[in-house]
Amino acid sequence: MSATEGSTPGDRVVLRPRDVSFDWGSLPLHYADGDPLATHLFNVMHLLLPEGEEWFVRTFKEALPLIDDEQLREDVIGFIGQEAVHAQAHTQVLDQLTAYGIDVKPYVEQMRFLFGRALGNRSHHGKNSLVERVALIAAVEHLTAFLGDWVLNADALDDVEFDPTMLDLLRWHGAEEVEHRCVAYEVMQYFDVRPARRIRTYLVIAPALVWFWARGVRYLTSQDPTLKYLPEKRRRPSFKQYRRVAAKGLFPGPGMLFRASLRYFRSDYHPSQEGSTDQAERYLASSPAARAAGGPVSE
Numbered sequence: 001m002s003a004t005e006g007s008t009p010g011d012r013v014v015l016r017p018r019d020v021s022f023d024w025g026s027l028p029l030h031y032a033d034g035d036p037l038a039t040h041l042f043n044v045m046h047l048l049l050p051e052g053e054e055w056f057v058r059t060f061k062e063a064l065p066l067i068d069d070e071q072l073r074e075d076v077i078g079f080i081g082q083e084a085v086h087a088q089a090h091t092q093v094l095d096q097l098t099a100y101g102i103d104v105k106p107y108v109e110q111m112r113f114l115f116g117r118a119l120g121n122r123s124h125h126g127k128n129s130l131v132e133r134v135a136l137i138a139a140v141e142h143l144t145a146f147l148g149d150w151v152l153n154a155d156a157l158d159d160v161e162f163d164p165t166m167l168d169l170l171r172w173h174g175a176e177e178v179e180h181r182c183v184a185y186e187v188m189q190y191f192d193v194r195p196a197r198r199i200r201t202y203l204v205i206a207p208a209l210v211w212f213w214a215r216g217v218r219y220l221t222s223q224d225p226t227l228k229y230l231p232e233k234r235r236r237p238s239f240k241q242y243r244r245v246a247a248k249g250l251f252p253g254p255g256m257l258f259r260a261s262l263r264y265f266r267s268d269y270h271p272s273q274e275g276s277t278d279q280a281e282r283y284l285a286s287s288p289a290a291r292a293a294g295g296p297v298s299e
Contacts, residue, residue: 012277013179013277013281014074014078015074015075015077015078015079015081015082015179015180015183016078016081016082017078017081017082017084017085018082018085018172018176018284018289018290018293019085019293019294020085020089020169020172020287020289020290020292020293021289021292021293022089022092022093022165022168022169022289023165024092024093024095024096024165025096026165027093027096027163027165027166028163029100029224029225029226030226031162031163031166032157032160032162032163032166032250033160033161033162033248033250034161035245035250036221036224036226036227037217037221037237037241037242037245038245038248038250038251040216040217040220040221040224040237041213041217041242041245041250041251042166042170042251043093043097043216043220044213044216044217044220045090046090046091046093046094046097046104047094047104047107047108047111047216047220048111048212048213048216049086049087049090050086050087050088050090050091050108050111051087051108051111051112051114051115051116052111052115052140053083053084053086053087053090054084054087054115055115055116055119055137056079056080056083056137056140056184057080057083057084057087059130059133059134059137060076060079060080060083060134060137060184060187061080062130063076063130063134063187063191064076064077064080066127066130066191067187067190069190072183072186072187072190075180075182075183075186076183076187078180078183079180079183079184082176082179082180086173086176089169089173090169090173093169094108100225101223101225102220102223102224102225103223106219107216107219111212114212119133119136127191130191131188131191131192131197132197132201134184134187134188134191135188135192135197135198135201136201136204136205137184137188138184138185138187138188138198138201139198139201139202139204139205139206139264140184140205140209141177141180141181141183141184141185141271142181142185142202142260142263142264142271142274143206143209143260144177144181145177145178145181145271145274145275146252146256146257146260146274146275147174147177147252148173148174148175148176148177148178148181148275148280149174149178149274149275149276150174150252150256151170151171151174152171152174152175152178152275152279152280152283153279154249154250155249156248156249156250157170157249157250160248160250168287168288168289169289171283171287172283172284172287172289172290174280174283175279175280175281175283175284175287176280176284178274178275178276178277178279178280179277179280179281179284181271181272181274181275182270182271182272185270185271195267198264199264199265202261202264202265206261210257217237217242218236218237221235221236221237222235222236260274
């Protein structure tokens with residue numbers, strides 16, 4: 001299957017990494033509406049995503065020599081470049097969290113083990129191990145495309161006090177996730193078109209990511225210096241509190257995530273149905289960080 005199948009004519013863009021940079025020196029501790037829980041729901045991605053995206057890069061570099069379709073190869077190279085920059089951008093936030101007294105190292109080390117060893121290369125299992133990892137990444141990329149589309153359309157984030165630099169990072173990243181949303185799926189389809197692997201790997205990875213995200217939120221609230229005076233039970237966020245944040249439009253709710261998951265199981269599923277390339281390109285043309293970056297990252 002080609003990298004444009006399932007897309008509308010002209011929907012495909014040339015993927016290129018943007019050499020963005022962000023200044024976190026003035027980032028407030030609670031940058032999302034002054035709300036610790038809303039803030040830490042976003043902060044998890046700074047701890048979780050860099051190691052995951054480095055895993056994407058390693059896996060797709062391993063897959064690249066096995067791909068003969070030149071257009072798909074170009075898309076994979078662009079995907080690798082964008083994911084590498086995403087990992088760097090989120091990692092830079094960790095210094096500011098550390099400056100606020102949040103010890104990020106234990107959680108980051110666990111993510112390093114998860115993506116570096118538990119989900120790492122199993123060369124003795126041959127090509128099947130690689131295709132399995134590609135399918136897991138395609139499942140994750142469905143969720144990141146959903147989140148990217150959500151953040152581009154989350155008007156509530158503009159209606160509250162939300163740090164503008166962080167909002168730009170989230171929307172720049174989200175726009176690029178929408179921009180390259182088809183690549184991992186197309187690589188999976190290149191190696192294995194059977195729906196069984198697609199469905200099975202989603203059922204494995206999606207609940208695991210939700211669990212790790214919730215665990216990350218609990219860890220961050222336990223580390224938050226403004227909450228340490230509270231008893232441990234009151235520091236631990238509840239599902240009810242999460243739904244309150246989601247009801248304000250500050251984070252996707254459980255119903256949205258469930259419906260997004262169901263879309264992945266449809267027989268006619270294609271990632272091009274998730275989000276709008278035109279909208280993503282419009283944001284990237286206006287993003288302060290992307291505009292300041294100018295041309296693509298130099299090799």
